[in-house]
Amino acid sequence: MNEEDIQQFQNVIKIYVLSDEQLNEEDADIFREFAMDLVDGKDFCALILDFHVNGELFENLPLDLKVEDYQKILHAVNSEYDISYVNLDHWFYLSQD
Numbered sequence: 267m268n269e270e271d272i273q274q275f276q277n278v279i280k281i282y283v284l285s286d287e288q289l290n291e292e293d294a295d296i297f298r299e300f301a302m303d304l305v306d307g308k309d310f311c312a313l314i315l316d317f318h319v320n321g322e323l324f325e326n327l328p329l330d331l332k333v334e335d336y337q338k339i340l341h342a343v344n345s346e347y348d349i350s351y352v353n354l355d356h357w358f359y360l361s362q363d
Contacts, residue, residue, distance in 0.1 A: 276310040282343040283317045286324040318343045 281301050283289070289297070298315060305313040320342045327335055333352050340347050 274310075275312040277306065278312045278314065279305055280314040281316070282345065283315065284323070284339060284343055285317075285319055286321040288319050289317060316343060 279301070281297075281304075283294075283297050294317060297317075301313055301315050305311050323338065323342050327338075333349060333354060336352075337349055340349065
């Protein structure tokens with residue numbers, strides 16, 4: 267789906283699946299089913315599901331993630347989102363809205 271195709275939709279949900287190894291088809295289908303349940307079946311809604319593999323990233327991530335670590339994850343999936351301003355002390359509350 268290119269940028270022109272995306273413009274025709276009012277709601278686009280983009281989900282990145284990042285793993286340390288290539289997913290088998292059965293595991294990938296589980297993510298696809300989950301993602302499809304998030305998208306309204308109307309014509310103006312679209313889903314973009316991208317699978318990425320980066321084993322090195324998982325080996326180097328600490329257990330207690332900081333904003334910089336989440337930013338590395340976003341870069342691993344070629345995302346340009348900047349989350350440097352996020353305060354992880356309030357992360358829980360953000361996820362509840």
